Amino acid sequence: MPSPAHSIRAPLLWLLLPLMAGLSAAKIWPAPGFGLWPFLIAAGLSALIAGWAARRARRSWALGALVLAGTLSGYLLLQLRYPHLHARENRPPREITLRVRVTEVFSPTARARSVSGLGTVLLADAGGEDLVGQRIYFSAVRRISVPLGISGQYEFKGVLEPLPRDAAGAGFNDYLANLGVRQRLLRSRAARELKPPTKIQTLVAGLRERLEVILRHGLDRHPQTASLYLAMLLGEKAALSPEQENAFMRSGTFHVFSVSGLHVGVIALALHMLLFLLRVPRRPEALITLAVLWVYVQVTGGGTPSVRAYVMIAFLLCSRAFRLPGNAFAALTAAAFCTLLVDPLQLFSTGFQMSYSVVTALILFGGPLADRWLENWQPFTLVPRPEWRWWHHLINGVGRKVISATAGCWAAFLASTASGIGFFGLFSLGSFVANLVILPISTLALIAGFLSLLAGLPGLLSVSGLFNSAAALIIIAADWLLRHGTTLPGVYFPARFRAEWLAPASLALMTAVMLAGASGRWAGRYGGFWPPVVLLVLLLILGVKFGG
Template sequence: MRYSLVGLCIAFCLGILVGVYLKIPFLIFCLLTFLFLIFSIIFLRQNTKFNILILCVTFFLGAAVLKNSQILPNFHIAKLIPYKSDSVSLIGVIDNDPTYQNRRASFILKVEKLKINEEWVKTRGKVLVRVFSAEGGSASGGKKNDFAYGERLFLSGNLYRPLSFSKGEFNYRDYLRHQGIYLILSVQKGNIVKQLDKNVGNPLKSFAFQMRHKMKVVIIKNLSPFSAGILSAIILGERQNLPVYVRDVLVKSGTVHIIAISGLHLGIVAFIILLTLKIIKIPRKPRYILTILLLIFYCLLTGANTPVLRSTVMASILLFAYFLKREINIYNSLSLAALMILAVNPWQLFEVSFQLSFLSVVSIVWLSPKIKSLFPQKVNKIPWIGFLISVFSVSFAAWLGLLPLIAYYFKIFSPITILANMIIVPYMTIIVASGFSLAMIGILIPSLTSTFAASNELFILILFKINSSLIAIPGAYFKLPSISFVYVLLYYALLISVFNSSKIPIITRIIGRNDKQAYALL
């Protein structure tokens, strides 16, 4: 089957949905998975029956994985104490890169021990820790109360259940629960915070975060707060210092994706790495392996969120295929990336970032060659016009694919997005390349940073001016009222029916070529 993984991915996702909405015990889904697996082995040589049974296995496996994620062990911290308690003491290891905002440090703690009734008991689970009146509010700190990934801490404070406030379709309690976080520890000024050990975490992850901090220090020291906030968001995924009005402009123009590390950024970084390695004459096969390893490192450096994980998996598959000199099926590689992410955390299926990330790629790969084929072949063969048509096709395809979800979640309709992305996406290559050059030169040769800083200031100012000018055009964007999800489903049904129509001329050769072009752009 050409798209075998696509069917398995859809079945797995449907199983997750069933697991959420049907109150069927975990063991029942496990039993059904096992039974259908036995039947699939029995009918191994009967292709049709085997394929149907394997889809059933994957479906029930998806439901079982979801149900398993809802089961907490008896010694999980969420079961050992009430959701609101008096002061408690914990020992655990910091599991992410701490963030600082308004004299408050926030990080995820993997709990190891909990003090109950003057006795320490072993436990597990994640807790979101907020240390108030924390010093060291910047990456350039090094102050007494700075925290770091991999530190083992003794903490005292108040544990409470996350508030269930909502903003539109976003629910904060569900958001944390989907990350395996059921409790928040509030550590006020005067509570005990003591470091017991350090460098307990993964050494590679620790090194990635250290490099991230050094790059951030260079950016903050050499750029204005305005430019530093934008560049940190673009190349490091650090959005704490991004001005609110900048984010508002990007949302209105439909280019807010440039401040969320995704396939666009990974593609540019991969291009820069491959070009650099080629210039220094690294052989072809080692060049691809080194690029894969460096992309994995960049994934860790930026926090390894869903879009960058998806992009890293897909880029690694593509590069490994080039390493083996094999053709690659984009839909299968995308499905494999989704299966890997959902197998670890099935709740990602309900996250907006997961939905937008994967749907944007599907839209580009599926729709852009169809859109491009509508233009005359003679026009397509003219180099500069053909390039503009390709860029337009990709931008229009992504806009068509994400239009209803953007309207549903963010209540905005932005026709200007098509033009904005045609300009901004190619321009991002300059921003990312110059940003990394500034960060690395600042670390290796600090005396040369002033020249690179000036060019970065100019490039970022131009980026903001382009977006500001575009949203000033009448009819660039419209605010929308809340819409029903039924309309979202109807839109996609209409989109599929229109673009699957036989009236749209599709040439297999064109699809194959454009699939590769779309993949490269991703």
């Protein structure tokens, strides 16, 4: 009998999938010359028909009209939110002065000469009126610029030029293009602050500095390890050496430096254990956990993976606190739906695609696979369970944990291989084993960091230093394992897809196979757990070119 924890009942999929289809259509095809009003009328009529058919219990009519309404709504949403999405800028680079509201600042290294980020143009000088309301990428020289803060408004002076496209189709410029950026401001300076950041962002920035001081305590003699530590806990840009960067990239474990579901989940679990020990009731516990996690997500920069994890955890906690029906996949679906409503262009970002495809595989494939394997894990069958000694329970418990972790890493490997090839040009065959080893180690480092912050905030820095030292030892061990492990033959291979469109198509196809398999409960008559494996093998044989 399938575990209820792995139920895939998620009615919101009937809205999410058509919405994604509509957004994809809007990304490909610009609005027609006659305007969007026919699409608006058609979407409204489809919604009315869906409501009428549902009241008359005509299921097929209701679902068909709902899908059409959702698809048209997705097309309208992207076209109305980003009317300049398909505009092509052919003007040569020019000097310009802009008033920009900063929405994101990319964490620079300590020695970086410039600070970069994203912003929205609020005002432009003569000849740049069409830029107002558009997203823009900026790179400003640090020593001649005022300090920048998220939500603040600044006057920038620099050279504006159209955003070029990357030849490989998977570089930083394409990442920016998928976020709706069409222009970049280079060789610029933030001349003056026109409006300071909001009080909340100011508090977040101050708290971030305080947390950095706590996490660095006792690690003054190990700046490289401290940099890795801050990258794991706070999303700081680590000062990785080329050898370290290559090791983490080739092993498929670079995600430990991107604050994501692993980080938010570990902090949520640690908070749950702490509040449980304090005997806090369920509903106040949920509110406290969500409040602390929201602050953590903001402190770490509010990236797509961390926001996705936060929204998903919020739906799960609220459903349990208020005794509402729910499951992990329904929470993931709701998180994706809310994310796309707020920012439709997230659908085309690398972070969104990788994050949601991997977590979908963990829920739909990894969980049921672990259940199937655990059914066959029956150690000491000749010894009655009441007569088990402590070592019987230890072996049984460790075995179950290893089996569950192996199933999860296998699911993540299947889901992430296509993105690794498409976005990083690497087929990391060793990522399965590497994640199986590095993820538990990283979890220990995250827990040590959480305990360090818990002790350091009230001023117990000596205790924080002990936890920081423990985390540093763990990080040094992980670094050593990866740097030596990636030198083994067959751990990774340079690879690329034969066609650029195969990377997102492979992700979508793998996710569809996961959905189909889960809906059939991975029954043997449908191929069991083998269809995703067969799909990956076919993609590697037919769609991937190996070598430099």
